[in-house]
Amino acid sequence: MGVLRCCLLALLAVHAAALTLQSPRVTVTGPDAAQLFSDSLSVDGPPPTLTLGPDDALKLTFQVVESEGGKGVQPHQAFLRFYDETTGEEGIQPVRVTPGGKAKFELNMSKPPASLPPSSTAPLKVSLLLGSFTHAPAKYTLFDLHVPPSQPAPAHPDEPSFHALPEIQHTFRPEPVLPPRPVSATFAGLVLAPWALLLGLWSQIGPRVPRLFSPHILPFVASLAAFEGLLFWYWVDLRLGEVLLYGGVLSLVTALTGKQALSTIGEWRTGKK
Template identity: 60%
Template structure:
């Protein structure tokens, strides 16, 4: 915590140590193709030109100034010196690098007979022309200069990926209607068949065994097997009502082992009774 004060002081002193750009004799001149001067105005650092500049297909625009250190008055050669042409309506922009001498002098010429590729596509709205300066040990400068009308050009070429970001038609989902449930009477009949048919078949088969008495079926050796079969029916019913498949498989595996042993014991008991003639 004791280092916060010195660090803030260092940052503040570094920010205060940055020098400031200024321009000397900034001027813009518009001339025709034969060299006739159509307009010549000095540029202000406080605000851009109040009236926009107009260029025809053959006009030439000349921009000149010198970059100085505001504190010392010496010429400065910034590492970055650009003109930005920006169309506020289409948001198209172009960046034009400027050549600058070691003494900070700049002379730029825009010939509309041979316009540079840095000019963005234009329609009828003016281009906002801004000067951008930047280098180490100096505060960056963004200076609006003037608005510029130039002849309309061809529209901007469409980016190949632009179609991917256009608005597309809404996706309309078509859902199938809810399935109709059968009448309750039909459901009850088939539920009764599913639940009662196996037992009816089992009882019918038992009735075919002439030497199998009812007392044998109700003996303690056979009843556990019958109960486990009924437990399977209850398990399937619970699966239909509330149990999940994993739970049914788990309970069914345990119940299957119990059914295996009770069934084996019941069959062994019946076999003993048959062998003894009871």
């Protein structure tokens, strides 16, 4: 029990240990490497406000130590957070920390990192986030940073193509109207006229009507009926190209069967059959 209690107490003591910063310092240099600002940071006092020009550079150094004993610690995660309160934009930049807890971060405005959020005239709130499996997490507000406002993104050549286009106004044709009944009846009579002529010819044959159903005559009659069915199908569903294709094949069959039918009728008239 005594050993277990000592282990638990030691574990609680380790988890209770907090991380803090030792000797945090920030330096700002100009384009000619001239030192514009250099001072130590206080993690407890109000954060200072720094300003960077387009060609200025910032250097931040610190050491992560335990609050008790001052031993250098390498946290499992260390990030700098740049946050713009006016726009809500933020950027996270990882910071490399040595096993002894020492860290260095450099920000060059001539080549800003991609993690830097789009900036405005408002300052960026810069804070340090530390995470560890054996210590309590820590967050320290370092300073407020004024950086040059971000330039607007260059317009893509195809950018106008993605704008909303004017709404398309459709103009529908009026509903088709039926032709007058006399006109419809006239054209219906023209369509049925060949069949009326065929029936008239059949009536003149008289007792030889059964011969029309012979194998030499019936294919021709069937091909004529197929033509009528093709026209009806075109009116219901087919397109003009399909009608021309099917009609071309059917006309060949009709021509062959018609020739055979005429030959047979000629033989009937001469008495050969």
